[in-house]
Amino acid sequence: MDLSGRHVVVTGGAGGIGSALARRLSQEGARAVVVADRELAGAAGVASDIDGLAVQFDASSERGVQELIARATAANGPIDIFISNAGVPGGMGGPETPDETWLEAWNVNVMAHVWASRALLPQMLARGEGYLINTASAAGLLTQVSSLVYSVTKHAAVSLAEWLAIEYGDAGIRVSCICPQGVRTPMLELAMDEPAGAAALTAGGIIEPDDVAEAVVRGIADERLLILPHEEVARHMALKGAEPDRWIAGMRRLVRNARAGGAG
Numbered sequence: 001m002d003l004s005g006r007h008v009v010v011t012g013g014a015g016g017i018g019s020a021l022a023r024r025l026s027q028e029g030a031r032a033v034v035v036a037d038r039e040l041a042g043a044a045g046v047a048s049d050i051d052g053l054a055v056q057f058d059a060s061s062e063r064g065v066q067e068l069i070a071r072a073t074a075a076n077g078p079i080d081i082f083i084s085n086a087g088v089p090g091g092m093g094g095p096e097t098p099d100e101t102w103l104e105a106w107n108v109n110v111m112a113h114v115w116a117s118r119a120l121l122p123q124m125l126a127r128g129e130g131y132l133i134n135t136a137s138a139a140g141l142l143t144q145v146s147s148l149v150y151s152v153t154k155h156a157a158v159s160l161a162e163w164l165a166i167e168y169g170d171a172g173i174r175v176s177c178i179c180p181q182g183v184r185t186p187m188l189e190l191a192m193d194e195p196a197g198a199a200a201l202t203a204g205g206i207i208e209p210d211d212v213a214e215a216v217v218r219g220i221a222d223e224r225l226l227i228l229p230h231e232e233v234a235r236h237m238a239l240k241g242a243e244p245d246r247w248i249a250g251m252r253r254l255v256r257n258a259r260a261g262g263a264g
Contacts, residue, residue: 012086014042090149
């Protein structure tokens with residue numbers, strides 16, 4: 001899809017990947033960019049830089065998603081590209097993670113994408129065109145060893161994108177899923193506190209949010225389902241699919257070695 005003249009909405013747009021996306025898509029000629037975030041001041045700062053619209057946004061509720069879409073549409077007309085980028089880390093650890101943490105992550109990391117597609121698909125299908133983009137993670141293709149909640153919800157986000165692409169691709173709806181690995185954002189700093197998580201994230205190198213935005217621009221132009229800013233993620237996916245037991249053994253070894261080193 002050509003970005004020129006498009007109306008784009010970016011959630012989680014106050015910083016990190018979201019702000020880089022908003023700025024880059026504006027540079028690529030988007031007609032209007034809406035920057036949505038729970039932190040209105042941060043969103044307003046980004047929107048001011050690109051002559052966009054800032055909207056305070058609650059990704060954890062369907063009403064919040066609906067209100068964002070209504071405000072963007074009222075201001076700029078039909079939405080061409082909706083980038084559901086807001087996300088939460090979901091806490092560290094495994095099944096012992098409290099239910100309330102699971103629920104927040106499920107709502108923000110998965111259901112926000114569902115609610116956006118529920119609201120936008122009728123009008124996009126009527127026009128015969130539209131683009132839904134979800135930010136997931138390499139954790140949704142591989143795993144995030146330090147956080148079960150993050151891994152599970154990001155796998156669900158990838159699955160959702162796949163389903164939408166299969167179901168609606170012939171009707172003109174384009175779908176992409178952004179799956180970076182280590183990106184220099186505040187969320188990365190949290191994961192880096194756990195040795196095994198840090199080892200997995202840094203294995204492919206740490207990139208900047210602007211690098212992700214560049215990969216997204218290329219992915220939109222090519223209308224690719226999976227946008228992989230870290231090229232090695234595709235190789236890991238291939239190994240995981242072809243030899244899952246070997247991949248699991250390698251991940252166990254990475255975790256074991258990282259935690260032994262961290263204990264030392």
